[in-house]
Amino acid sequence: MASIYRHRNAWQASVTVAGTNKKQNFRTRKEAETWAAQLHGELQQAHAPLLGGPAKATVGRTLYEYAHLYTIHKRGAKQEINLINRYLLAAGLPTLQLQVTEQGGVDLTDAPPATELPFSFAGLRAKRAASREKTNAFRAGLSVLPVVQVSAQTMLRFMSAMRKDGLTDSTIQKELALLKHAFNCAQKHWNWAGFENPMANIAVPKGGPGRCAVLDEDAELALFDALGRCDNPFILPIVQFAIETTSRRGSLLRLRWRDVDLPGRTATLRLTKAGENQIAPLTQRAVEILSRLPRDDDDARVFPMTADALDSAWDRATTEAGLPDLRFHDLRHVGTTRHARRLRNPQMLASPVTRRTRCSRATRTCLWMTCLMHSMPPSPR
Known part of the structure; x- marks a missing residue:
């Protein structure tokens, strides 16, 4: 909306669009009208609803x-x-x-x-x-x-x-x-005047209960046998390495040789889920797995494959092994359980598992207590 009126010894133009008001004085009425028309068009364009508004945008x-x-x-x-x-x-x-x-x-x-x-x-x-x-x-x-x-x-x-x-x-x-x-x-x-979010009062489901997977010896042998028959020679090593380091799939697929220190037995995981780099200690088994892989260039990825290729091979292998419900992420739990069985202090799990939250510490303690109870002889009656 534009208004032109006399103000003292000048012509004043006032333009208001979407609550934004601007005024300016001019010597003649024609100058005020020209300025007001131009500014009104600019403000309308700046405050126009994005995509034409909710009635037009799909x-x-x-x-x-x-x-x-x-x-x-x-x-x-x-x-x-x-x-x-x-x-x-x-x-x-x-x-x-x-x-x-x-x-x-x-x-x-x-x-x-x-x-x-x-x-x-x-x-x-x-x-x-x-x-x-x-x-x-x-x-x-x-x-x-x-x-x-x-x-x-x-x-x-x-x-x-x-x-x-x-x-x-x-x-x-x-x-x-x-x-x-x-x-x-x-x-x-987006300047969608009058639009209200239709999901404002809808309760979005929370994440489901946590999973806890443990592979027994027979299931592990069946899984590794199926993975070993994959055409991609990196499928079995990445699964074995995931168990040893309890690392996430994305971190493993981004891992490059320049971030691996085999003599020092560490691997730097870049941009983890926590949003930072983490130095993961490597077990002797993890070092042996990496030592058998080809290393042509320090900038090359340790496991050169796409997420789709890994998913496809994983689905086929778990089906062949009779483990269709096993997920790649479950390998973190499998690895954590193995570390818990080897260690006698729950806080020591923070090193090989690289988890830092209070909830994770409680999980480590629970795993340690469970494994300790299973390793104890039955109490006399």
């Missing part, structure tokens, strides 16, 4: 913009981009990929057209899609729905579809948390 288009503005700055950007790409693919929008710039930064670009996947990868994705049929169908409809039409009932039905597919609380939490935060950002920062 959920898929909203997540595409959200990825460029927010996801790119997150530590877990790659995992969240993979989730967002499911909506983009269903909405017919270009999928996204993270790229490292020449300056060492991170950029988000449209992914090239998908090529035909290798047979093993295609089979893995088809298997996952079949187990999430209701979830994928609901997501496809949601991705093309204007945001203004998304209601609390819509999200509750989405949650129900995921429950019917048997998805865990942790998986449901990640999906709903993404949408809830995207709607929050749009409400606060």
Whole structure:
């Protein structure tokens, strides 16, 4: 809104847009009108709702913009981009990929057209899609729905579809948390006047109960035998090394030879989940595993494979070994249990396991007490 009026010995123009008011004096009325018209257009453009507002923006288009503005700055950007790409693919929008710039930064670009996947990868994705049929169908409809039409009932039905597919609380939490935060950002920062987050009063499920996996000798032999038959020669070593170091999959796949000190028996894990570098001590067994691997370049990765390649090989091997419910992350628990059986002080587990929180210390103490009780002879009656 613009107003032109006499003010003392000049013409004053006053422009107000979205609560922002600016005034300026001019010698003539024509100068005031020209300035007011130009400023009014600039302010309207600056305060225009992003993507045209919730009535025009679909959920898929909203997540595409959200990825460029927010996801790119997150530590877990790659995992969240993979989730967002499911909506983009269903909405017919270009999928996204993270790229490292020449300056060492991170950029988000449209992914090239998908090529035909290798047979093993295609089979893995088809298997996952079949187990999430209701979830994928609901997501496809949601991705093309204007945001203004998304209601609390819509999200509750989405949650129900995921429950019917048997998805865990942790998986449901990640999906709903993404949408809830995207709607929050749009409400606060995108000039979507009158828009209210439809998920504001919906309780997002918390992560499920912690898992505790222990491999007995027969199960371990069956697993290692199946892993040894994989075409990729690095699959078995990375699993054995994961057990010895109790490290996460992402840390192992990022590990480079320049960060490994075999004589000093340490490995530096870069940008761990805690957001910092950690020096992990290596057991003698871990040193032996690394010593058998080829080392051509210090800048090369110790385990040169993608996460998809590891997942595909892991799924095949665990199925062949009769352990379909075993996850790669469970190897952390397997390794921790082994360290607990060897040590007689729960605080000593902090070194080989590299866990630091109070909860982890309590877990180490519990494991130590459990293993100690199993090693004690039965009490006399």
